[in-house]
Amino acid sequence: MTDLISLLKHPDTTIAIVGATDNPAKFGNIIYKDLKRKGFRLFPVNPNKKMVEHDSVYPSLSEIPEKPTIVDFVVPPEVTLKILKQCLDLGLMNVWLQPGTTTPAVIDFLQQNRFNYLTACIMVESRFISK
Template identity: 45%
Template sequence: MQDLINEFISQKRFAIVGATDDPQKYGNEIFKNLRSRGYEVYPVNPRLKELEGVKCYPTLSDIPVRVDVVDIVVPPTVAEEVVKEAKRLGLERIWLQPGAESEAIVSFCQENGMKVVYNVCVMMN
């Protein structure tokens, strides 16, 4: 999995699905961490207009550019729909943060030719 992680972190544009303005939540920490490391970060949260001056998008489909990695920080029930949307958009790199993964989601990604990282936090790499 380390080769896959290396491929993911060498990319430029990350969508953070579950980005939040709550500083106690991982969706906020991951957003800040990736921005501080120089990535283009596109927060996805239908309840927010912006996050720290960065426009938020209600869904992956609303992001005006093609992202390289979809980093998912939502519960598995929501993550399942996000992964299906990513597939429809032709996005192939999915990073499931701890707590976002399920066997069904990982299987869906693998069966549909999507690259998936799970059980590893993006901030640890």
């Protein structure tokens, strides 16, 4: 399995942010702005938003024009599990789960389906990386 933290160092790494939002009080916005400021190429995903930080938002992972390297989750656990099923169908096996996005059922699904995953804050793990 590929180390997700090492993937952050690759210049061609792209990240889909599931739960990206324009609400500055939410982590979906804080994380999006942090990764964008660091120079990562991002795909914001949220079926309820049109724009995040002046970027067009994709309503689902299947509508992103290219396969993202990492799918980062900033949504409640029940949404995480639903979107993980889409990841499996799309072959998106590198997933990053922010604090608060998991339950034992989520972890079981990840392990049973052999996802390459990390449960940690991507802002912390990327703090010394810029593109």
